[in-house]
Amino acid sequence: MENINIIKTSQYLTFKLGDEVFALDVAQVREVLDLTTITKVPRTPDFMRGVINVRGSVVPVVDLRLKFGLSETEGTLDTRIVVMELSLDGEITVIGAIADSVHEVLEIGPDQIEKPPKIGSRWRTEFIKGIGKQDEQFIIILDIERIFSTDELAIVEVTATDMPLPEGATEAEQEETELKQEEAQK
Structure with a gap:
């Protein structure tokens, strides 16, 4: 089995898009929302x-199914929104991703992970760290x-800082968002 650059056992949050099971390193996941x-x-x-x-912060939400060329x-x-942190040019960007369903947190060791196949894959291999195997199921x-380009995330981030909070936000959440927007413009 050919290992990739994953050298220690890690925990992964598993979720589904269509019939496929995907995973994210739990260190990148902030929370899972309805x-x-x-x-x-x-x-x-x-x-x-x-x-x-999300608690007074405007968080952009993406549909991973659309990003991967599937139907909306x-x-x-x-259906859940997985709120995660991404590193964008050395800064942390918070983004939500819609998943058909979220399953569990699994520990997967490096000996259970292989490189993605170069041919015959429905998914762009540069988006994939590896293919894990757990109980005869591929993850x-x-x-x-790597899924989102710096330009795409910059558009999302700028748009989110310009947006007002949705209706029903508390006064404190509105004030906190306004402060964040002012800081982002500096």
Whole structure:
């Protein structure tokens, strides 16, 4: 078995998009939320569904299904938003990603992970850290920071800082967001 550059056992949050099981390093995951109302944002890429309010912060939400060339995610009782942190030019960017369902946190060792195949894959291999195997099931371990280009994330980040909070936000959340927007403009 050919290992990749994963050298220690790590924990991964598993989730589904269509029939495939994907995983993210739990160190990048802030929280998992129920699907909520997403405020649409004009002039953004198709995969950008809008923004949500997460404890006073405006967080952009993307549809990974659209980013991967699948049909748009249909909201169900199992649909979740995975809020994660990405490194963008040395700065942390918080972004939410819609998943059809979220399953569990698994420990996967480096001996259980192989390089993604170069041919015959539905997914772009540069987006994949490796293919894990757990109980006869393959798990696609994503390199989430490579899925979005710096330009795409910059558009999402600028758009999110310009957006007002959704209706129903508390006065304290509004004030906190305004302060963050002022800081971002400096």
